[in-house]
Amino acid sequence: MVDKRYREADEPRSGGSATAGRLPSLNLPGPPWVWVWLGRLFILGIVLAIVGIIVLWLYFAALGRTVPSVEKLKLYEPPITSRVHAGDGTLIAEFADQHRVFVPYESIPKHVIEAFVAAEDKNFFSHHGLDYVGIARGGLNSLKNKLTGSGGLQGGSTITQQVAKNMLLTRDQNLTRKAKEAIVAQRMEKEFSKENILELYLNEIYLGGRSYGVGSAALNYFNKSLPELDLSEAAILASLAKAPSAVNPYTNPERLLARRNYVLGRMVEDGYVTKEEADAAKALPLTTTRRLKGPEYAAATYFVQELRRDLIGSYGEDTLEQGGLSIRSTIDTHLQLAAQEALQNGLIAYDRRHGWRGPVATIEPGDGAVEALKAVQLPGGYGTWEAAMVQDVSSKGAVLLLTDGATIKLPAEEVQWAATFKPEGAKPGLQVGQVVLAELKRKVLNAAESQAPPPETPELDPDGNPIDAPEAQPVLVPVGNAILRQVPEVDGALVALDPHTGRILAMQGGYSFFKSSFNRVTQANRQTGSSFKPFVYAAALEKGYTPATRMLDAPFVSFDVSTGDYWRPSNYTEGQSYGLVTLRVALEKSLNQVTARVAQDIGMEAVSDLAERMGVYKDLPPYPAMSLGSGDTYLIDLVRGYAAFVNGGKKVTPTLLDRVQDRHGRTMFRHDTRPCEGCQVEEWNGEGPPELADTREQVLDPVIAYQITHMMEGVVERGTGRRALKVGKPLAAKTGTTNDYRDAIMVGFSPDLVVGVRVGFDDNHPLGEGEAGGSVAGPIFTEFMEKALADQAAIPFRIPPGVRLVKIDARTGELPGPETGVIIDEAFRPGTEPGLSAFSSSDDCLSISGDCSTGGSSPPSVSGFDPERDSGVVPETADPAVPVETAVKKDLGDIY
Secondary structure, X not given: OOOHHHHHHHOOOXXXXXXXXXXXXXXXXXXXXHHHHHHHHHHHHHHHHHHHHHHHHHHHHHHHOOOOOHHHHHHOOOOEXXXXXXXXXXXXXXXXXXXXXXXXXXXXXXXXXXXXXXXHOOOOOOOOOOOHHHHHHHHHHHHHHHHHOOOOOOOOOOHHHHHHHHHOOOOOOOHHHHHHHHHHHHHHHHHXXXXXXXXXXXXXXXXXXXXXXHHHHHHHHHOOXXXXXXXXXXXXXXXXXXXXXXXXXXXXXXXXXHHHHHHHHHHHHOOOOOHHHHHHHHOOOOOOOOOOOOHHHHHOHHHHHHHHHHHHHHHOHHHHHHEOOEEEEOOOHHHHHHHHHHHHHHHHHHHHHOOOOOOXXXXXXOOOHHHHHHHOOOOOOOOOOEEEEEEEEEOOEEEEEEOOOOEEEEEHHHHHHHOOOOOOOOOOOOOOOEEEEEEEEEEEEOHHHHOOOOXXXXXXXXXXXXXXXXXXXXXEEEEEEEEEEOOOOOEEEEEXXXXXXXXXXXXXXXXXXXOOOOOOOOOOEEEOXXXXXXXXXXXXXXXXXXXXXXXXXXXXXXXXXXXXXXXXXXXXXXXXXXXEEEHHHHHHOOOHHHHHHHHHHHOHHXXXXXXXXXXXXXXOOOOHHHHHOXXXXXXXXXXXXXXXXXXXXXXXXXXXXXXXXXXXXXXXEEOOOOOOOOOOXXXXXXXXXXXXXXXXXXXXXXXXXXXXXXXXXXXXXXXXXXXXXXHOOOOEEEEEEOHHHOEEEEEEEEOOEEEEEEEEOOOOOOOXXXXXXXXXXXXXXXXXXXXXXXXXXXXOOOOOOOOEEEEEEOOOOOOOOOOOOOEEEEEEOOOOOOOOOOOOOOOOOOOOOOOOOOOOOOOXXXXXXXXXXXXXXXXXXXXXXXXXXXXXXXXXXXXX
């Protein structure tokens, strides 16, 4: 049966012949109705396509109004790393949320740009923000991933799209974000040049290892600037762009090298390099470095953290970690390393004198001991020492098992020292299974020595091909004997600064920052002990005393209004007194009774005033006990006060900073703010260097400052600080020991370096009988000064105008006579030499404060003993008025 519609179509229309009224037949294969429906579907498809395009256009138009403006990128100021440099320019630290070094496009080498373009977007310079072939490929891959459940979306993003995503959009994996990304990318291409887009991309991209941007990555991975990178290193950075964690150079080096070789191959395909250049780069090994690692950086930790606290207090944490500050600090890395070594050696020496405190832990020996040993948590501050298990022990020594399975001997003397550990209810000394800390040396065993002999029959893979033997790596093996170690419980501090400028050159706030972050230089408020005595004698010199003034060293009693009780100071060697002695001898021997008597004589108000003027204290109560260092202060302030003795009586402000600049080079802080008129001349015409005004506050008369310096030279030459004589350079110093041996202190200086050392327990319990400043802090001071001054000439202390050096009898302080045994040079102001009296009344004032009163109505006595003043003296002999001169001759023989 024939369809009526088709039959009618074949019949001729009325009014014409059949041939004339009929359309020519198309002779289409198949049933005609199929083609009718196809035609209709085609028309419907066109309509739907037009509608879809309109809807898509409306969607993108609406979406385009919600995307961020690309104008933000014109004001791009990314978070930049703040960098800290030492005084010599060495980079010592970085502060950053995102480690980034911004590099402008024109400073980025061509081969670095080409490596990233080849790896990430080969059509970058020709497309207009979107790579449609890449998008199609990404769409197909995304569909496949969705169907198989093997991955997420892949978009075939161009570099422009990556910039849009990283800097203006989120990282959500959905079609809406991809649409926004496309809109922003096209707008960027209209607003920015290709160079601008690459600059944004290469400074913003994350490349692993806390590195944002190619500049930071080049430094962190290779310790190089971008122009120093070779082709292989540029390809390595480009390899990290796609998935930094998957090709991490430290955990997946082989995968990274494979990716590098792929990038080099793409560079050849794109015509950036020749095959020969790529092959040469492929042959290079992967060589990375770890920046800011090493002993000099670890030694600077206390300094850097103190600096960080100061900068956050001044500028805020956001500015420090995002503002790209250029920070020039005052630290001298050589002196800082010497400070750490000297303090650690001194604390270890003290700790060793007081015996071994026992093992870190105890584990079961035998199988599994190595794994158990590796799992032991070591105490903070162990440094380069290693964990070891006692495997065998006898009176002749011990054998220690190390974490790599090697063993090493412990000599008999170490076993004997360990025997000082006597736990209650257990055996003393070393026992098998104990985990201890050991100091040992290792040597490199080269690859040939460490490689096992090749097997007779090579190992084959599943296909029957021989497997390449892994490349042998050099190993470190222990050599010699080990030393038993323990992290000291005692702690301390050392600070060194320039006495003329206040620049802190070294600051070691404790044994190890990893043991305790507490900075004992700036945070420990402790007593000064006898190290305060130079300030008492300086106050006395302001009142008219001289270094040769004689005072009675004998017990006495004074009523202390601060305690409401009688105060009975005694010398370090209790019961030992020397009779009449000069102030010099009293300072050299650190005689407490003389110091207390001098403070009582001139009035503690004068001492407190001087100490506050010199910056040692902010407020020192004028109590008698303060004259012997009972007042609490910080080590940095004590050292600051000592600086005025050597710099001519000038007050300095300690500083960690020389200068701070923002990311644009504008100076935000400068320690030396003095104007310099002649520093900005365009050319040199032979004139001398500019002279800057000295704006430091004068807090002590320069003559008195030198007299105290000269007296403290005697402390090193003949007194409690004579351990420092081995330095072999002019030094002046004073030791100090607080009550019950709780703190040991030594502060001293060379002409251009002032150093303070303090040792004590954080809980303030005693160091032990005899552990005084000279024996505990003295060796630390000496070791540091030896290293600090090793390459410097022996410069004498500068003598200011108005000082007269006179030869006197060392014992009596008078001019030499027939019975004089020892003659020394003493520093006097003209008119105060022995036999002369320039100060007959209080009108002759040497005090910077202008106050020369003595706290009483009578003028100061310089004769050494005043019956009215000394009425409270408790005599050592039956006749209190007659000092025993023979005691002076006998007991001071070891000094003169």
